[in-house]
Amino acid sequence: MKVCVVGVGNIGTNLLTSLRRKGVQAVGVEINPDRRAALAAAGVDGVFAGPDEAGAPDVWILTTSTGPGMSHILSAVRSLSPKPGALVSVESTLPVGGTARLAEAFRERGYVPGETFHLAHVPHRILFGVEETVFDAPRVVAGVTPACRDAAIAFYRPLVPVLYPVDDVRVAELSKIVENGLRYLNIAFAEALFGYCLEHGLDWAQLHGAVNTKPNVELLNVDFGIGGECLPKDMGFLQEALQSPLLEAAVAADEAHRARLRRLAGPHRRVLVMGLTFKPGFPDTRFSRARELAEALAADGKEVYVYDPALGPEKVTELGFRWGDPGGAYDLIYQRPLAIRTAAEEEKRGQDTRDGQ
Incomplete structure (x- = not known):
């Protein structure tokens, strides 16, 4: 059996390498030449510029980004010519009704799901840093027809x-x-509570710890905002389907949280941002709310310093920021997990020798 992974980004790379480790003959298609070069440099071979170079796979797995109006995934579908009996599995996240649109795009070219080939939707799942591969978590499986499923x-x-x-x-x-x-809602709720604590002089860390002493409750921690590529996009898909005031309020809560973090720097000149990646420990600043905040503060005329061991001084400098020393003197410090400290608070902490206080 031969498998071709279309869209060899973070998810696609994990999928491609995991298939190979399981003994599956697998190749990839990635239209971005820079990404192909990076993959080759990392030792991931067999990644082609287009589906025509991949031969006639038995299974096509699409992990490309969905794109505005499903433009990216539709473009990928229109580039495929599945052989009779082949399986096309869409692992990319789709809006409700998205698979039907893809099926219609195939039918327009004479490929009929359930007759000439099989079309399925198997949404990817992986929690980077917790799960090693895309095959570790349970997966939901559906097909355009029962035969496709x-x-x-x-x-x-x-x-x-x-x-x-x-x-x-x-x-x-x-x-x-x-x-x-659901994760977006839970984070937005925590962000609103974080703001309340700031405005009323309450210790967010203590509130967070106190609430989570109840076994069946988990109050999430907060970051610089709800970033990454998936959560904001998927919240948009969900709101498109539900048109819910609850979801609208969650988006507004996140926007208010990010605006609040920017306002807090108001009178301060030297600012240290501890953590710039979109999530701690992963050297990727795309869709990062931390980077967005640092750029906003720089635009406001602040001297912005960044400390992030996942990036290092050279990368931080390439991104346009000064490398920060955590032990240095700053007027305001944004820490991760999110805590905001002024110079006066740092001085008080340095003088306080009580254990754990």
Whole structure:
């Protein structure tokens, strides 16, 4: 069996290398030449510029970004010519009704799901830093037809420990954006509480710890805002489907949180931002709210220093910031997990010798 992964970004790379480790003959397609060069430099070979170079795979797995109006995923679908009986599995996140749009794009070119080939939606799942591969977590499986779903189950069953088949492909689409939408809501709730603590002189860390002493409750921690590529995009998909005032309020809460962090720097000149990546420990600043804040503060005329061991001084300088020394003197410090300290508070902490206080 030959498999081709279309879209070899973070998810696609993990998928491609995981398939190969399991003994599957797998190649990739990545249209971005810089990304292909980076993959080659990292020792990931067999990644081509277009589907025509990939031969005639038995399985196509799409992990490309969805794109505005599904433009990226539609472009990928229109580039494929699945052979008779092939499986096309879309792992990219889709809005509700997205798989039907992809099926129609195939039909327009004479490829009929469930007849000439199989079309399935198996939303990807991986929590980087916790799970090693895209095959570690249970996966939801759906198909445009029952035969399409069965073909996907047959392919994934040897790879994934737990499969959860659903009858309607819209349930699979919704399940993915609900997962991320629920996390968005929980973070936005925590951000609102964080703001309340700031405004009323309360210790957020103590509130967070106190609430989480109840076993069935988890109050999430807060960061520089809800960033990354997935959560804001998926919240948009969910709001498109639900048109819910609850979701609208969550988006507004996150926007207010980010605006509040910027305002707090008001009178301060020298600012240290401790952590610039989109999530701690991963050297990727794309879609990073921390980077967004640092850039905003620099635009406000602040001297912005950044300390992030995941990036190092050279990368921080390339991004346009001064490298910061955590032991240096600053008027305001943004820490991660999010805490905001002034120079006066830092001096008080340095004089306080009580253990753990």
